[in-house]
Every structure is written in C-alpha cells, then in structure tokens.
Amino acid sequence: MLNLKGKAVLIVGGGNIAARKIRTLQATGAVITVISPTLSAQIDLQQINWVARAYHPSDLNHANLIFACTDDPTINTAISQAVHAGQWVNNTGDKTQSDFYNMAVAKSGQVTVAISTGGRAPKLAKRIRQLLLLWLIAQPWQRERSERD
Numbered sequence: 001m002l003n004l005k006g007k008a009v010l011i012v013g014g015g016n017i018a019a020r021k022i023r024t025l026q027a028t029g030a031v032i033t034v035i036s037p038t039l040s041a042q043i044d045l046q047q048i049n050w051v052a053r054a055y056h057p058s059d060l061n062h063a064n065l066i067f068a069c070t071d072d073p074t075i076n077t078a079i080s081q082a083v084h085a086g087q088w089v090n091n092t093g094d095k096t097q098s099d100f101y102n103m104a105v106a107k108s109g110q111v112t113v114a115i116s117t118g119g120r121a122p123k124l125a126k127r128i129r130q131l132l133l134l135w136l137i138a139q140p141w142q143r144e145r146s147e148r149d
C-alpha cells in the first residue's frame with residue numbers, strides 16, 4: 001500500500017511483464033516512464049511517457065521506484081546494481097535482486113486482500129486471488145454497501 005500519487009516510476013522494458021506492472025500502477029496516479037526500444041500493444045500510450053530506446057544508466061536519475069522488466073537478465077541485474085541511495089528496485093526476473101516485490105491483489109468494494117508466497121509460487125498467488133475475489137464479491141457486506149450507495 002504505497003501512496004504513489006505523483007511519484008516518478010521508471011519501467012525498463014516494454015513487454016508482457018511491463019504491461020502487467022503498468023496496469024497495477026495506473027490506478028495509483030504514479031507518473032510512469034517506460035524505456036524500451038519496443039512497446040507491447042497491451043500498453044496504452046496515453047498512460048505513460050515512452051522513451052523508445054535501450055536503457056542507459058542515466059535513466060535512473062530522478063526515479064523514485066524502478067522496475068527492471070527486460071528479457072535480458074544482464075540488463076536487469078545491471079539496473080538492480082546501479083540504483084542510487086533512496087531508490088527502490090524490483091528486478092522482475094530475480095527476487096534476490098529486489099528491494100520489494102508485488103503481491104496479487106483482490107479488490108472488491110472497500111476491501112482489498114493482498115496475497116504473497118514470498119516469491120515462491122506467483123502462479124499460486126494469482127489462483128488464490130481469483131478464488132478470493134469470487135468469495136469477496138459474494139459477501140453480504142458488498143450487497144449492504146451497494147444498497148446503501
């Protein structure tokens with residue numbers, strides 16, 4: 001639960017995983033910059049600043065939060081190692097090189113439930129999220145709330 005409104009978030013790489021991270025970040029009001037020679041069709045150009053080239057270490061300047069999402073483990077590692085004091089990095093290909101990582105989030109009405117497997121089984125976290133969401137939607141407080149609203 002980070003408040004990322006107005007924070008500078010840098011995403012290196014513009015593929016499938018970047019697209020997923022961007023979907024989650026969009027709702028937070030973060031200012032998102034993507035550095036990548038290519039961009040997945042799943043990424044909405046209106047929601048990000050796209051710099052269409054390969055990563056350069058100076059790209060890290062001024063970023064609050066960094067996601068290394070390229071398909072090149074050498075680049076992802078270089079990014080993890082180059083972050084400055086006070087910056088937090090998520091190497092999406094290697095949790096041992098990450099200051100933080102992401103949880104699966106089930107949100108319904110006022111309730112948010114986040115699931116972590118400590119990086120051991122992300123697919124299981126996704127499955128649990130899907131089941132939890134079905135359960136959450138069926139709870140009486142959701143109906144009471146929509147009757148009140």
Ligand SMILES: C[C@@]1(CC(=O)O)c2cc3[nH]c(cc4nc(cc5[nH]c(cc(n2)[C@H]1CCC(=O)O)[C@@](C)(CC(=O)O)[C@@H]5CCC(=O)O)C(CC(=O)O)=C4CCC(=O)O)c(CCC(=O)O)c3CC(=O)O
Pocket residue numbers: 020021024090091092093094095096100101102103104105115116117118119120121122123125126127129
């Ligand atoms: C450490 C972490 C870092 C981070 O990304 O923050 C991480 C790391 C890795 N994930 C890998 C694989 C997959 N990850 C997913 C899905 C999700 N992964 C997410 C989080 C995290 N993934 C963090 C730990 C979370 C935890 O504690 O469990 C979720 C929950 C949230 C999100 O991404 O925002 C999101 C569910 C979204 C949802 O709820 O829908 C799927 C399924 C799919 O894509 O459908 C697969 C295919 C699995 C398969 O096929 O078995 C690999 C192997 C890469 C490779 O080598 O191929 C690594 C690398 C490694 O293990 O270090």
Ligand SMILES: NC(=O)C1=CN([C@@H]2O[C@H](COP(=O)(O)OP(=O)(O)OC[C@H]3O[C@@H](n4cnc5c(N)ncnc54)[C@H](O)[C@@H]3O)[C@@H](O)[C@H]2O)C=CC1
Pocket residue numbers: 012013014015016017018035036037038039040053054055069070071072075092093094122
């Ligand atoms: N954390 C997670 O949930 C998961 C993480 N992964 C990791 O994510 C990595 C990326 O996976 P995908 O997005 O599916 O790959 P992808 O092939 O769809 O995208 C890779 C992107 O990186 C860009 N790129 C490559 N070299 C670059 C450079 N030097 N500078 C800037 N951008 C560069 C490419 O242009 C492309 O846009 C995988 O290699 C794997 O390590 C994979 C599955 C799940």
